[in-house]
Structures are given as structure tokens and as C-alpha cells.
Amino acid sequence: MRKDLFEIIEGKEDLKKYLRLQPIWYRRLTRNPQQLQKMETEAAYFFKKSIPDRVSQLTNGVQMASMMISMFQTMNAVK
Incomplete structure (x- = not known):
């Protein structure tokens, strides 16, 4: 693998983990270094950071907060 690609991957923890979990990318990047962007995209989807x-995470958080607020309002109304 080219040294510049290796330095980029070492600098980004998610790419480093993804490369260890998906070793096929060693071969792909060695043969075609321009696929680094594709690897970054796949890693983002793999780690659910797209x-x-x-x-979706934000929506789930807002729904959870809304549910908690309505539950607290219901508890205060019962008292």
C-alpha cells in the first residue's frame, strides 16, 4: 500500500478499524488507490455514521425525549 494512503488511514480511527475488519480493502487500495473515497463511504455506512x-438517530432521540416528557406530564396530572 502506498505510504500516503497508509498515513491517511492511520490518521482516521474508523478507517483503521474498517480496514482490519474488511481486509479485502488492502488489496483494492493497493491496486487502485483512487478507491479511498469509496472505502470512506462504506466505512461510514458500516459504522452507522452516514x-x-x-x-435516524436524531429522530429516535427526539421521539424518546417526547415520550419522556409526556410520561412526566401524565405522572404530574395524576397526583
Whole structure:
């Protein structure tokens, strides 16, 4: 693997973990270093750090907070 690619991967913890979990990327990047962007995208989806995953996490958090607020309001109304 090229030294510049290796330094980029070492600098990003998620890419480093993904490369260890998916060793096929060693071969792909060695043969075609331009696929680094594709690997970064796949790693983001793998670790659920893509934009759709983050929106989903935010939505779930808001729904949970809303449910907790309504539960507290119901508990206060019962007293």
C-alpha cells in the first residue's frame, strides 16, 4: 500500500478499524488507490455514521425525549 494512503488511514480511527475488519480493502487500495473515497463511504455506512443514520438517530432521540416528557406530564396530572 502506498505510504500516503497508509498515513491517511492511520490518521482516521474508523478507517483503521474498517480496514482490519474488511481486509479485502488492502488489496483494492493497493491496486487502485483512487478507491479511498469509496472505502470512506462504506466505512461510514458500516459504522452507522452516514447522514441517513445520523438523521435516524436524531429522530429516535427526539421521539424518546417526547415520550419522556409526556410520561412526566401524565405522572404530574395524576397526583
